[in-house]
Amino acid sequence: MAVDVEDLWLQAIDAQDEGDRDEMCRLSDDIIAAEPEYAEAWWMRANLELPAQGMPNLREASRCLRACRKVVEYDPENRRAWWRGGQILVEELGMLEEALSWWQLRREVSPTDPEPLIEQVAILADLGQYGIASERLNQLWMEGMDAMAHSQLMRIARLHG
Numbered sequence: 441m442a443v444d445v446e447d448l449w450l451q452a453i454d455a456q457d458e459g460d461r462d463e464m465c466r467l468s469d470d471i472i473a474a475e476p477e478y479a480e481a482w483w484m485r486a487n488l489e490l491p492a493q494g495m496p497n498l499r500e501a502s503r504c505l506r507a508c509r510k511v512v513e514y515d516p517e518n519r520r521a522w523w524r525g526g527q528i529l530v531e532e533l534g535m536l537e538e539a540l541s542w543w544q545l546r547r548e549v550s551p552t553d554p555e556p557l558i559e560q561v562a563i564l565a566d567l568g569q570y571g572i573a574s575e576r577l578n579q580l581w582m583e584g585m586d587a588m589a590h591s592q593l594m595r596i597a598r599l600h601g
Contacts, residue, residue: 443474452484464488479515482507486524501532516549526559536563552586561599573599 448471455463465488471481486507490496496504508525511518522542529539540563546556557576564573577600580588588596 443470445471445475445478448474449478449480452481456484461488461492477514479511479518482510482514483518483521486511486521496528496532498533501528504528505533512545512549519555522546522556530563536567539563552584554580554585554588554592558588558592558595558599562595565599 448467452464452467452471455467464484468481468484468488471478472485475481486504489500489504489507491500505525505528508521508528511521512525515521526539526542526546529535529542540560543556543559543563546553547560550556557580561573561576564570564576577596579585580596
C-alpha cells in the first residue's frame with residue numbers, strides 16, 4: 441500500500457499545532473522517505489533540528505543547514521529557508537565565505553530581490569572588504585530592483601553609516 445504523503449503532512453501539521461516535536465520529527469521523516477522532494481517537510485525538519493530553547497550546537501546548526509539546502513533545492517522561492525540558512529552560516533557556523541556563496545545563489549534565483557545583496561554587503565563589511573561592499577550597496581538602487589522594506593532600509597542605513 442502506497443504512503444499517502446498528503447495525509448502524513450496533515451498529521452504533521454496537527455502535531456505542530458499540538459507542539460509535539462517528536463511526532464513532527466517522525467512524520468516529517470516518513471514524508472521525506474516517501475517523497476524526498478517534499479520541500480515543506482524539509483522545512484519542518486530544518487526547524488526541528490534547532491532546539492526549542494537556547495542556541496544550537498554545531499551538530500544541530502549543521503543539520504538545520506542541510507535541511508535548508510534541501511528546501512531551497514526543491515523550492516527555490518522559499519525565502520524563510522534562504523534566510524535561515526544564511527543566518528546559520530554566519531551566526532552559528534561562522535562560515536562567512538560560504539554565506540557569500542549562499543546569498544549569491546539566492547541572487548541568481550531572484551535577481552531583483554534586495555535581501556541577498558543586503559546580506560552580502562553585511563558579510564563583506566564584516567570581512568573588511570569595504571570596496572566590494574560599497575559596489576554591492578550601490579547595486580541596491582539599480583533600475584529593476586524590488587523596493588526595499590522599511591526594515592531593509594534601516595539595515596542599509598546602519599551598514600552605510
